[in-house]
Amino acid sequence: MSNRVTHLKAAHYFSVASQTLSYTKAAKQLHVSQAAVSQQIRLLENYLGVVLFYRSGRDMRLTSQGQVLAEHLDQAFEHIGKGLESVKLEPLEGTLLVSGLQSFVSLWLMPKLWRFSHLHQNINVKLFSSDEREDIHSGKIDISIDNLINHQDNISQSLLLSSDIIPICAPELAKSISFEHPTDLLKCWLIQVDTPIYRWEAWFAEQQISPLRSKKLLWAEVNSWYMGISAVKAGHGVFLCPRFMVQEELEKGTLVQAFPHILSNKINFYVNFAKNSPRRARIEAFVDWLREESNGQNDAPIKTGPHQSLPWP
Amino acid sequence: MSNRVTHLKAAHYFSVASQTLSYTKAAKQLHVSQAAVSQQIRLLENYLGVVLFYRSGRDMRLTSQGQVLAEHLDQAFEHIGKGLESVKLEPLEGTLLVSGLQSFVSLWLMPKLWRFSHLHQNINVKLFSSDEREDIHSGKIDISIDNLINHQDNISQSLLLSSDIIPICAPELAKSISFEHPTDLLKCWLIQVDTPIYRWEAWFAEQQISPLRSKKLLWAEVNSWYMGISAVKAGHGVFLCPRFMVQEELEKGTLVQAFPHILSNKINFYVNFAKNSPRRARIEAFVDWLREESNGQNDAPIKTGPHQSLPWP
DNA sequence: AAATAAGATTAGAAAATCTTATGGGTTTTA
DNA sequence: TAAAACCCATAAGATTTTCTAATCTTATTT
Numbered sequence: 001m002s003n004r005v006t007h008l009k010a011a012h013y014f015s016v017a018s019q020t021l022s023y024t025k026a027a028k029q030l031h032v033s034q035a036a037v038s039q040q041i042r043l044l045e046n047y048l049g050v051v052l053f054y055r056s057g058r059d060m061r062l063t064s065q066g067q068v069l070a071e072h073l074d075q076a077f078e079h080i081g082k083g084l085e086s087v088k089l090e091p092l093e094g095t096l097l098v099s100g101l102q103s104f105v106s107l108w109l110m111p112k113l114w115r116f117s118h119l120h121q122n123i124n125v126k127l128f129s130s131d132e133r134e135d136i137h138s139g140k141i142d143i144s145i146d147n148l149i150n151h152q153d154n155i156s157q158s159l160l161l162s163s164d165i166i167p168i169c170a171p172e173l174a175k176s177i178s179f180e181h182p183t184d185l186l187k188c189w190l191i192q193v194d195t196p197i198y199r200w201e202a203w204f205a206e207q208q209i210s211p212l213r214s215k216k217l218l219w220a221e222v223n224s225w226y227m228g229i230s231a232v233k234a235g236h237g238v239f240l241c242p243r244f245m246v247q248e249e250l251e252k253g254t255l256v257q258a259f260p261h262i263l264s265n266k267i268n269f270y271v272n273f274a275k276n277s278p279r280r281a282r283i284e285a286f287v288d289w290l291r292e293e294s295n296g297q298n299d300a301p302i303k304t305g306p307h308q309s310l311p312w313p
Numbered sequence: 314m315s316n317r318v319t320h321l322k323a324a325h326y327f328s329v330a331s332q333t334l335s336y337t338k339a340a341k342q343l344h345v346s347q348a349a350v351s352q353q354i355r356l357l358e359n360y361l362g363v364v365l366f367y368r369s370g371r372d373m374r375l376t377s378q379g380q381v382l383a384e385h386l387d388q389a390f391e392h393i394g395k396g397l398e399s400v401k402l403e404p405l406e407g408t409l410l411v412s413g414l415q416s417f418v419s420l421w422l423m424p425k426l427w428r429f430s431h432l433h434q435n436i437n438v439k440l441f442s443s444d445e446r447e448d449i450h451s452g453k454i455d456i457s458i459d460n461l462i463n464h465q466d467n468i469s470q471s472l473l474l475s476s477d478i479i480p481i482c483a484p485e486l487a488k489s490i491s492f493e494h495p496t497d498l499l500k501c502w503l504i505q506v507d508t509p510i511y512r513w514e515a516w517f518a519e520q521q522i523s524p525l526r527s528k529k530l531l532w533a534e535v536n537s538w539y540m541g542i543s544a545v546k547a548g549h550g551v552f553l554c555p556r557f558m559v560q561e562e563l564e565k566g567t568l569v570q571a572f573p574h575i576l577s578n579k580i581n582f583y584v585n586f587a588k589n590s591p592r593r594a595r596i597e598a599f600v601d602w603l604r605e606e607s608n609g610q611n612d613a614p615i616k617t618g619p620h621q622s623l624p625w626p
Numbered sequence: 627a628a629a630t631a632a633g634a635t636t637a638g639a640a641a642a643t644c645t646t647a648t649g650g651g652t653t654t655t656a
Numbered sequence: 657t658a659a660a661a662c663c664c665a666t667a668a669g670a671t672t673t674t675c676t677a678a679t680c681t682t683a684t685t686t
Contacts, residue, residue, distance in 0.1 A: 004394045008321040009643080011393060023664060036644055038665060049402030055664080058653060064467065065400045065589045072396025076389040080324060081317045083385025087378045089362030154377065276378045322674080336633060346676055351634060353674085368633080371684065 010044035013037050014052060015077050018070035021060055085278065092281045093122030100145035103225035104269060105129040107245040108161070109145070116289045123282055131224075136274045142283055144272045158287075160271045161294045163242040165198050165263035168249075170235040171256045179259050182207050189237025190219035191228045197265055198240055206264060229255075242267045323357035326350050327365060328390050331383035334373055398591065405594045406435030413458035416538035417582055418442040420558040421474070422458070429602050436595055444537075449587045455596055457585045471600075473584045474607045476555040478511050478576035481562075483548040484569045492572050495520050502550025503532035504541050510578055511553055519577060542568075555580045 017026035017037060027034040045052050052066035062070060100109060105127055113125065128134070133148060134141040136155060150157045167185065177187055182204065190200050200219065204210065220237070222228045228239040229246060238258045249255035271290055273283045330339035330350060340347040358365050365379035375383060413422060418440055426438065441447070446461065447454040449468060463470045480498065490500055495517060503513050513532065517523065533550065535541045541552040542559060551571045562568035584603055586596045 004398050005325060005390050007397070008325060008393070011397065012318060012321060024662080032643090033645055034664075035646080035666080039643080042665085048397065048400055050400050055651090058663085060664085068589050069396050069400045072392050072399065076392035076396065077318050079385055079389035079392070080321070083382050083389065084320070084324065084361065085317050086385065087361055087363050087382045276381050337631085345674090347633075348635080348677080349675055355634085366633095368683090371632090373633080 007044050007047050010040040010047075011073055012077055013040040014044055014066075015070060015073040017041060017053070018062055018066065019074070021062075023060075087276060088278050089281060090278045092120075092285065094279070094282060095124045095126060096143070096279065096282045096286055097126050097128065097141050098143045098145070098286065099128040099130055099134045099141045101147065101269075102129040102131060103229075103245060104145055106226060107229070111248075112293050115293070116286065119289060120285055123285065125286070136272060136277075142273060142277060142279050143286060145269055146272065147267060147269050150270065150272055154275050155272055156275050157270050157272045159268055160290055161244060161269040162266050163244040163269075164266055165240050166243050167203065167238050167258040167261075168229075168241050168246055168255050169232050169238040169258040171253060172235055173232075173238070174256050174258055182209055182259060182261065185238055185259060189231075191231050191237045191239040192219065192221060193225055193228060193240075194221045194223050198263060198267065200240060202265070203240060203261065203263055207261060320357050320360050323353040323360075324386055325390055326353040327357055327379075328383065328386040330354060330366070331375055331379060332387070334375075336373075400589060401591050402594060403591045405433075405598065407592070407595060408437045408439060409456070409592065409595045409599055410439050410441065410454050411456045411458070411599065412441040412443055412447045412454045414460065414582075415442040415444060416558060417458055419539060420542070425606050428606070429599065432602060433598055436598065438599070449585060449590075455586060455590060455592050456599060458582055459585065460580060460582050463583065463585055467588050468585055469588050470583050470585045472581055473603055474557060474582040475579050476557040476582075477579055478553050479556050480516065480551050480571040480574075481542075481554050481559055481568050482545050482551040482571040484566060485548055486545075486551070487569050487571055495522055495572060495574065498551055498572065502544075504544050504550045504552040505532065505534055506538055506541060506553075507534045507536050511576060511580065513553060515578070516553060516574065516576055520574060 013026065013030060013036075016029055017023055020026045020029065023037045023041070024034050027037045030037065041052065048065075048069075050065045051063050052069065053060050054063055055061075098109075106129065110127070113127070116123075116125065128141070133146055134144040136142075136144055136152075145160065169188075173188065177184060179185060192199050220231065222231065225241055225245055228241055231237060232239045232241075232255065233249075240263065243250070243262075246255050250257065271287055273280075273287065277283055326339065326343060326349075329342055330336055333339045333342065336350045336354070337347050340350045343350065354365065361378075361382075363378045364376050365382065366373050367376055368374075411422075419442065423440070426440070429436075429438065441454070446459055447457040449455075449457055458473065482501075486501065490497060492498060505512050533544065535544065538554055538558055541554055544550060545552045545554075545568065546562075553576065556563070556575075559568050563570065584600055586593075586600065590596055
């Protein structure tokens, strides 16, 4: 079977020459001398017993047999090139494309990113924030951070951050209302994100209170954590929000936890990347850094998938 | 673009090894030493910066990156192998697959074939008779002989034989009826093949006679020339038939031409073959021989397509 | 523990491939 | 219309790649 695959180099040179229709140009593309191309193609012609090119005055053309061969080969070498490229390790330095949920990126990642850039001056991180899950295999993204469990093969997913969901508000509001019992919260705007979980209903339910009976309850639903935080910063209401997103504000006192009870459902953020990405060196550097940054902010130990640079499991 | 296609030999070795999952077996398939395979694959691994195989006790497996690469490469080398094979000139000796219309094969080709076999002792002709046009590109047929104009590209078609359509019958019948006027033919069975042309209607029409008025006309329609000839040999009727098919019988006197008028529409037989067939040497030998055999039997000069072994038009 | 089997490694030999230099066509250009 | 500019073919020698043979390492089987 494989004995019929010979003269690979010659076939490659021919394939390039069949596109340029010039040995000289092909030679330039291949970074070899024109003579090398000429010799290889002659070799191939002799092996096949077939003339592949003929010259018609100034320019050169494929014979019909050359046509046939070229059509087969062009595809094939295209495949080989892509194949090699797709597994070849790129050097550590270069660009890294990172995508994450909007609020995570702006509230957690962005503020810390300067430290990574400092650590790896040769890695140029491009951040994308998006509310959709990104396709890691497409090549548009190297690393994606989201809060969904991933079941795809060849994707490594590991827990980056696990955070409590707490009710927060502006310190002025807390002072003016002085929360003592959960039902005190019903006096003001309640804000939440529009997910099925992380809702006020759950928070009250966990304390045996059904807030829904009180129809007077004022609330707003926002479609990103970021918007909710903006709202409470302006002093308008209480928001159920992952603690890590407001860590600094809590420390500085520009925001406060409105009530001690926290949702039993934590929010988890996962790092995802293609195990076989050619940029795995860069990815590894970034993910290692992410882990370091998340240490201490994390209640649960970090669970990580099998490490792919060591191929044996 | 093409600078990314390197380590072709290594990639090939790897591709084979990825299928055998054994360097030793791969080496055997490739007709090289085990060391050669080992070295090439190590080279590839170094170039890619990736481990492609790992050993798990007794046997060897692909790493996930090896998987990815192998999938790309397997297809590619398959293509290359097929491409090379499809244009590679096979030696003159070998098998040649010839197909033709049933009656042509049995009445013209078969009786002469011994001479070709004598001339080219190393070419083993396999004859197929069929009533459908054969697909020359499928590889099941090298040469096909039919009577239809072919419009496909890359198929060379040339006129092999052009023959008159004449009315024939057994000599006894001719004696007993003694044809003098075309209408005399109406006294006996008229036989014809079931084509739209080469019909008795045409034959009579060309002589300003409308036989169809006479409803008493007896005739039979057959679906091969061969059957019609069998019928008239048995003495039953007159048959419109290409002259070359009954040449010998006419010469021996076992059949006679019933009436001098011949159909103005001749029947033409064409030889078809794929210009780029790897067996073109054999094909050429056979077609040359066909032309020689048909010389003299042919009223018109033989028209032939461009000759493909010389690639310049 | 020896025997077996398969991959890894190395050094030297063999083969393939490359470059440089040159020649012979064509087509432009002066 | 001669010179210049291209482009491919070819040859010789240099260089690089690839191969083999021999030997080593590791793991399995008996």
